[in-house]
Amino acid sequence: MIKIFIAIILLAWSSVLFFSNSLIGVYAWALLKFILPIIGFVGVIITAILFIMGIVKKKRSRKLWLNLFVNLALIFPFLMTSNIIKISYPNKIERSHPAITVKWPFAEETVVAWGGDTVETNLNHVTWPSERWAYDLVMEPYDTGSKQNEDYGIWDKEVYSPVSGQVIAAYDGEKDINPGTEDFISLQGNHVYIKIDETDTYLLLNHFKEGSVTVKEGDHVRPGTVIGRIGNSGTTSEPHLHIHHQRQDPTKVLHPILAEGLPLYFEGINGGAMPEKEDVILPVAD
Numbered sequence: 001m002i003k004i005f006i007a008i009i010l011l012a013w014s015s016v017l018f019f020s021n022s023l024i025g026v027y028a029w030a031l032l033k034f035i036l037p038i039i040g041f042v043g044v045i046i047t048a049i050l051f052i053m054g055i056v057k058k059k060r061s062r063k064l065w066l067n068l069f070v071n072l073a074l075i076f077p078f079l080m081t082s083n084i085i086k087i088s089y090p091n092k093i094e095r096s097h098p099a100i101t102v103k104w105p106f107a108e109e110t111v112v113a114w115g116g117d118t119v120e121t122n123l124n125h126v127t128w129p130s131e132r133w134a135y136d137l138v139m140e141p142y143d144t145g146s147k148q149n150e151d152y153g154i155w156d157k158e159v160y161s162p163v164s165g166q167v168i169a170a171y172d173g174e175k176d177i178n179p180g181t182e183d184f185i186s187l188q189g190n191h192v193y194i195k196i197d198e199t200d201t202y203l204l205l206n207h208f209k210e211g212s213v214t215v216k217e218g219d220h221v222r223p224g225t226v227i228g229r230i231g232n233s234g235t236t237s238e239p240h241l242h243i244h245h246q247r248q249d250p251t252k253v254l255h256p257i258l259a260e261g262l263p264l265y266f267e268g269i270n271g272g273a274m275p276e277k278e279d280v281i282l283p284v285a286d
Contacts, residue, residue: 005070020091026129026260029089032077040074086119088126098199099263100245102162103223104283113138113240116276132261134244147178149232152239156209157230161221163203169193169251172213176231179238189234192227193250201262204250206242207234
C-alpha cells in the first residue's frame with residue numbers, strides 16, 4: 001500500500017509539472033490539494049495509534065516511520081490549499097494559448113484588488129488552475145470594513161461586455177450578502193458567461209447584483225454592451241467584479257475550479273495590458 005501511495009504522489013506531481021496546461025494537470029492539482037491530504041490525515045492518526053501500541057508492547061517498527069513520512073507527504077499540499085505555503089499553479093503564460101485581449105468592463109476609474117501573474121499580486125487566484133490569471137476589480141472607497149454594500153464605490157456600477165461573443169449563461173436570482181459575512185449560496189453568485197467569438201474560449205464575470213443582469217442565454221453581445229450591475233453575491237468579502245478567461249465551457253465542468261485558466265489582457269486602458277494589484281485603471285478614449 002505504501003508503494004502505491006508513493007507512486008500516486010509522484011504521478012500527481014509529475015502531471016502538474018509537465019501537463020499544467022491541460023486538464024491532466026488540473027485534475028492532478030485537485031487530487032493533491034483536496035483528496036490526498038484527507039487520506040494523509042487519516043494515515044497519520046492510524047500511524048500514531050500503531051506507534052502507541054508498539055510502545056506498550058515494546059516493539060519497534062521501521063515501517064511505521066516510513067508510513068509517517070508518506071502520510072506527511074500526502075498532507076503537505078494542504079499547506080498550499082490554506083496559503084500557509086504560497087505557491088501558484090505552475091502554468092506559464094508563454095505556453096498557455098490562446099490568450100485574449102479585451103476591453104475594460106467599466107467606464108470609470110477602477111482599482112485592481114487582485115491581478116497579475118504572481119502570488120504577490122494575485123494570491124486570491126493564482127493558486128487555482130481555472131483562475132490562474134483572474135482579476136478582482138473594485139472602486140474607491142473599498143476595503144472599508146462597512147457591513148453595508150452601499151458604502152462601497154463599485155456597488156451598483158454598470159458592467160460592460162469586454163468582448164464580442166454569445167452569452168451561454170446568465171443568472172441574477174441570488175441575494176446579495178452583507179460584506180464580511182459567509183452567508184453565500186454559491187461560489188460564483190450572479191453571473192454572466194460569454195463564449196468569445198474570436199477564440200471559442202470563455203469569459204466569466206461574477207458577483208452581479210440581484211436582479212441586475214440585462215442579458216440572457218443566447219444573446220450576442222459586443223464590447224460596450226451593458227450586461228449588469230455590480231453586487232455582492234457568491235463567495236465575496238465585499239462588492240467587486242471577478243473576471244477570468246478559461247478554455248472549458250463553465251456550464252459543463254464538474255466543478256468551477258476544474259478548468260484550465262488562460263491569460264487575459266486588456267486594451268484601451270492607461271496601464272499595462274495585465275494590470276496588477278493596486279493598479280488604478282482608467283479607460284482611454286479611442
